[in-house]
Amino acid sequence: MVQTAQSVVFEGVAKRFGAVTAVERVDLDVKPGQFVTLLGPSGCGKSTTLNMIAGLEWPTEGRILIGGRDVTHLPPSERDIAMVFQSYALYPHLSVFENIAFPLRARRRRTAEPELRERVRQAASALGLTPLLDRLPREISGGQRQRVALGRAMVRIPTVYLLDEPLSNLDQQLRVQMRSELKDIHQRLGATMIYVTHDQGEAMTLSDTIVVMSGGRVEQLGSPRDLYDRPANVFVARFLGEPGMNLFEGKVSGGVLRGDGVAMPTVLGEGRAAIAGVRPEDLIAADPARAPIKGVIRTVEFLGSRTLLRVDVGGAVIAAFVPLGVPFAAREAIGLAPSAADKVRWFAADTGMAL
DSSP: OOOOOOOEEEEEEEEEETTEEEEEEEEEEEOTTOEEEEEOSTTSSHHHHHHHHHTSSOOSEEEEEETTEEOTTOOGGGSOEEEEOSSOOOOTTSOHHHHHHHHHHSGGGOOOHHHHHHHHHHHHHHHTOGGGTTSOGGGSOHHHHHHHHHHHHHTTOOSEEEEESTTTTSOHHHHHHHHHHHHHHHHHHTOEEEEEESOHHHHHHHOSEEEEEETTEEEEEEOHHHHHHSOSBHHHHHHSTTTTOEEEEEEEETTEEEETTEEEEOOSOTTOEEEEEEOGGGEEEEOTTTOSEEEEEEEEEEOSSSEEEEEEETTEEEEEEEOTTOOOOTTOEEEEEESSGGGEEEEETTTOBBO
């Protein structure tokens, strides 16, 4: 099954519903064969963005190009895309084979029976569905149903796959398994895939590029590693990570950022209000008398390979990972410090942007 991956380009695309701006002038360039994830909280505009690529919504302004062709006002049937939804949307009375074959039996793209069977066979083989082709949807598991939905998209051999939170109805263990399967499918097909999720774990695992959205705007885009290590602002810093980056507010005095429970050395100018950001895994226990971060342990959470501490620092709760076997207890005073100076990220207090 030969895929022809295409680019997807947004040029100043905006979408308004009356006085409400759902998407605010987005510029985006998805290369052929990339796996790009639109990530953000509910209501951030990611599904509206995906729907505009699909042709289910038309932009209020701007242009959308697929493979260099302007599709801004073309109907979905003329865009050569395939969409996989949050719900499996399978036909309960049709077998797995017929569900996968359904797009090829449609009047617009009716396919000769020998070719139809070969395409279904290839898709089923790629997705591990060959032994299930004669079963009905109710006779297979949730993960298998999601693979059938993917197979139905694959047989069309589209230029772009759009996936709208396809794993959100699965239990946690199955979601982790399906992440690996999706990544493997993408690598084997070499297809352009644009994926929507609010789950940053999915985004970090699957993506070549993540587009973080908030309030209809693109906050930052880049590789998972770039966004995690160098967030552009406090929103991205807090949103990415499980838990997100700890943020310590204060004002610089005598070469130290001073705030409630915080005295962090810095090279920022005297009197400047700033925010220091440190990932939970980049904090280590230190002597409470001399530590730059002082607090009281609220909870101790055993996570198998390590322990997560929730610590009250100046009225805020921060997170720190510590090795197993080190005894900590709730309501105990603790000192924390960054493991290295370059593990601290600095943000402007007024704008929230990285310094």
